[in-house]
Amino acid sequence: MGKEGKVNFQLKTPKGTRDWHGTDVVLREQIFSTITEVFKRHGGVTLDTPVFELREVLAGKYGEDSKLIYDLADQGGEICSLRYDLTVPFARYLAQNNVQNIKRYHIAKVYRRDQPAMTKGRMREFYQCDFDIAGAYDSMIPDAEILRIVKEVFEDLPGWKGKYTIKINHRKILDGIFEICGVPQDKIRAISSAVDKLDKSPWEEVQREMVEDKGLDPAVADRIGEYVKLKGGREIVTRLQEMPEVSANASAKQGLEEMALLCNYLDIFGVLTALSIDMSLARGLDYYTGVIYEVVTEGSTPSASKNEVAKKSKKEKKNADPDEDRSNDPTLGVGSVAAGGRYDELVGMFSGKPIPCVGISFGVDRIFSITKARLDSSQVIRPNEVDVFVMAFGGRKDFTGLLPERMEVARALWDAGIKAEFVWKQKPRLQAQFKAAENGRVPWAVILGEDELKDGKVKIKEMGLLDGHPEKDGVLVEKVQLAQELKRRFARKEAELIDRTVS
Numbered sequence: 001m002g003k004e005g006k007v008n009f010q011l012k013t014p015k016g017t018r019d020w021h022g023t024d025v026v027l028r029e030q031i032f033s034t035i036t037e038v039f040k041r042h043g044g045v046t047l048d049t050p051v052f053e054l055r056e057v058l059a060g061k062y063g064e065d066s067k068l069i070y071d072l073a074d075q076g077g078e079i080c081s082l083r084y085d086l087t088v089p090f091a092r093y094l095a096q097n098n099v100q101n102i103k104r105y106h107i108a109k110v111y112r113r114d115q116p117a118m119t120k121g122r123m124r125e126f127y128q129c130d131f132d133i134a135g136a137y138d139s140m141i142p143d144a145e146i147l148r149i150v151k152e153v154f155e156d157l158p159g160w161k162g163k164y165t166i167k168i169n170h171r172k173i174l175d176g177i178f179e180i181c182g183v184p185q186d187k188i189r190a191i192s193s194a195v196d197k198l199d200k201s202p203w204e205e206v207q208r209e210m211v212e213d214k215g216l217d218p219a220v221a222d223r224i225g226e227y228v229k230l231k232g233g234r235e236i237v238t239r240l241q242e243m244p245e246v247s248a249n250a251s252a253k254q255g256l257e258e259m260a261l262l263c264n265y266l267d268i269f270g271v272l273t274a275l276s277i278d279m280s281l282a283r284g285l286d287y288y289t290g291v292i293y294e295v296v297t298e299g300s301t302p303s304a305s306k307n308e309v310a311k312k313s314k315k316e317k318k319n320a321d322p323d324e325d326r327s328n329d330p331t332l333g334v335g336s337v338a339a340g341g342r343y344d345e346l347v348g349m350f351s352g353k354p355i356p357c358v359g360i361s362f363g364v365d366r367i368f369s370i371t372k373a374r375l376d377s378s379q380v381i382r383p384n385e386v387d388v389f390v391m392a393f394g395g396r397k398d399f400t401g402l403l404p405e406r407m408e409v410a411r412a413l414w415d416a417g418i419k420a421e422f423v424w425k426q427k428p429r430l431q432a433q434f435k436a437a438e439n440g441r442v443p444w445a446v447i448l449g450e451d452e453l454k455d456g457k458v459k460i461k462e463m464g465l466l467d468g469h470p471e472k473d474g475v476l477v478e479k480v481q482l483a484q485e486l487k488r489r490f491a492r493k494e495a496e497l498i499d500r501t502v503s
Helices: 022-041 063-068 087-097 141-156 171-181 185-199 203-213 218-228 235-241 250-269 314-318 346-351 364-374 403-415 430-439 450-454 479-492 494-500
Strands: 052-054 080-082 102-111 125-134 165-170 275-278 291-296 338-342 357-363 388-393 420-422 444-449 457-462 475-478
Touching: 022 102, 022 125, 022 141, 022 364, 052 087, 063 185, 087 102, 087 125, 087 346, 087 357, 125 141, 125 364, 141 165, 141 250, 141 291, 141 338, 141 357, 165 171, 165 250, 171 185, 171 218, 171 250, 185 203, 185 218, 203 218, 235 250, 250 275, 250 291, 357 364, 388 403, 388 430, 403 420, 403 444, 403 479, 444 450, 444 479, 450 457, 457 479, 475 479, 479 494
Parallel strands: 165 275, 388 420, 388 444
Antiparallel strands: 052 080, 102 125, 125 357, 165 291, 291 338, 338 357, 444 457, 457 475
16 A cells, blocks of 8 residues: 555456446346347256366366466365356256256356457456257257257347358267378367367468477378368268268268258258358367357458468567457457357266257357447447436526425336436536436436426426427326326337337
8 A cells, every 4th residue: 555545556457357337238238138038938947156166177178278277276175266168067067966957048257368359359257158958859959959049149139130150060070080081089189179270270370280289290181171171051061971981980970960960950940041061160179079069250250360460570479478468469350259069978077977968158248349349320329227317497596406306206207117317416407407318318308397396297208309399398298197108108119118228
C-alpha cells in the first residue's frame, strides 16, 4: 500500500481475462438463452460440476493440449487443476455415480493457459455450453441429433443463419488412412494433431511439422497429403469407399459405413446442406473415438498464413512474450465456434465400464465476438429490460416533482410484473428524465402531470415515434387502468419487445 492507502500495483484483469459489462453482457445473455432453449427442446437436463478437479482426473486426456491446464497449489493434501473443458468432468460424474443414460447440458466457465487473442474470443477464462448424450443406442442416431442441435443453435442466433459450416470427419477413417500410409502406431495421435492444423496453416507447414518435428518419413507424409486434402459432401464417403486400399482397412471401412449411415439421418433432419466432410479435421484431443466435428464461419480462419508474415525478424520472434494478447496477429483466426464428437472410452478410463457418449461444445466467447461484429446499426442492443420509464412534468414554479406519485406508479407497475424505472431525484428536469430513458433505450414512458393526476389520468408515450404520428405526444389513459393498458400495448408490439435485446 502507498502512503495514502492506495495500491502500488497496476489494477487490471489477469492476461486472457476481461470484465463484462453493459450491452456486451446483454448480448452474451441472449446467446446463452438461445442455446439453452435448443438444449431444453431436445430433452436436456442440466448438470453442474466443480470448477476444479483432482489433477489425476484431467491428466492424460487432452494429448498435446495438456500443457494448457492450470494447476493449483496443494490445498489440504489434494492436488487439483482448473477444469480444461466440461467433457472430462462429465465423464468423471458418469463413472462416479454409475449413470448409464442421460441427456445432459452444462453451461460454465473453463480455463486454458493458451496465448490469448481477446477480440477474437480466444481467452484463458471462457464459457462453454455443452450438450452430451450418454448411453448405448443404435448407431449414429444420437450423433445425428447432436448435429441437428448444432444447426438449430446457429440458425437461431442473430446474424448466423446460413453463415456457418459444420466440418465433419471420423477418427476411425483417419486412423485407417494413417495406417494405409504407414504411420507408426505410436505416432498416430501426434500426426493427427499436426493434420488438424490444416485449417490455419498451409500443407507445406503441416508437412514440415510432421517430418521435422514429429519424425515422420517424408514419403509417408506425402501419402497422407493425398487423402487429407479431400473435402466436400457425402460424395467424399462414396469416393473413399471405392478406393480398394481404403475399403480393405478394417478401421476405415467401419468409419465410412457409419458416416454413410449418419449422412442418411442428417438428410432426414435437414442438416446435410450445412455439412462439409473434411478429411483434414482431426481434433487434437485424445479421447475422441468416432465421428468428430467443428463449426466454422467467416473469421474462423487466419487472414494470413505464417509464410506471409515471415518477414518478421528473428529478434522479434525471440523476444515475443507468449502471454501477450494476439488479437492483431493475422496468422490467428477466431477458430472453431463449436466442436465435439464421439468419445466411447472416456468413462471407462475412470470406471473400467465403458459408456458410449457423444456431444458438442459451443464456445460462447468466440460466438459473441463474431455476433457483435455482425450486428448492424438497425439491430439495437438494450442495456437492460426496462419497459417503462415513469416521469413527471410540471410547468409551474411551485412544481414539486411528484416524487411520491412517481414512486406509487412504479410500485403499481412492479406489482403487475412490469419492468419500470424512474429518476431518483425529487425535482428532476423533464429533459433529464427523457435522456435517462433514451440511454436505457426504454420503449415506453408514463408521464405524470399535476392537472392530469387530479382527473385520475396519466399519459402513455411510445418512445421513438416519428413526427406526424397521431400518438407522438402520448395518449391519456385512466390511472387505474395503466398496467392493463400497457400490457395491451406490449402485446401489440410483442415482435419488437421479445427478449428485450436484439430486435
